[in-house]
Amino acid sequence: MTEKTPEGLRAQRAHLIASTGLAEAVLRERAEAFQLYPEHMDVWRTVEGIDCLLDGAEQDMQLTESQAQARGWEEKYFEMVEKYTPIAVRDAALQDHLPVLRRAIEALPETCRYHADTSPRGGWRDEACCDTGIPARRRALAEKALGALSKTKEQI
Template identity: 65%
Template structure:
């Protein structure tokens, strides 16, 4: 069994990093992204081993705790992305199609051809219907305008 001092391990670590031709930060980022050149994984593995030896057992508990915390945050991040991405896509679609819907609604007549007023009668069983068959497009326009106004309010919020 070979024993080395901490200074010797740090010197060996620095030599391994220098042999890759990269800085430690670049080497660490490339290793995390699995983008190391074919000759560098062994050097990186040795650097990680030296780091483990230099930190001893006390550093590993902190490292494990940090990794667990990072995993929880990563899980929460992807949960939020999955939750809110469809809503954001819907909001973009609504903002995109509102002018088209507005033009389509404006193509409908605003008043009944015979009675003029598109509002439904207030009494009897026909309270939600238009005055007559020719008043139905006007009633539909009024309902569609209410819906579009509500959508525009939601899109601006």
């Protein structure tokens, strides 16, 4: 697969049009009226394909720029939220979500159906004892994290 830059595609497009000996407008008119030699029609189809690629590249570039701008605004938004939202409000919102998180964690199995101990055994099994023990291991880790989150200021 050959990859070309938009500048390379524009140069190839200009070279193809010049190879026909016709102006681009004349080539377009004759192609629309099906009055081209087969070789020139192939060139025109290639030029149309290059135009599609160039349009897609420009749209991708615009989309990428808009995505970068949106990401920048998103980062600024979260930075402002973090800066200006009081800690007590965030803690209260977290406390509202704790029961939901607890129910989600309780949906995971407590132990592996094959092993009682789900701790990592080393080697390629870094997460749990086996594939069926992964959910149980994740539950144990989530319960530990949830316990740390649910501590109140008095307990800290």
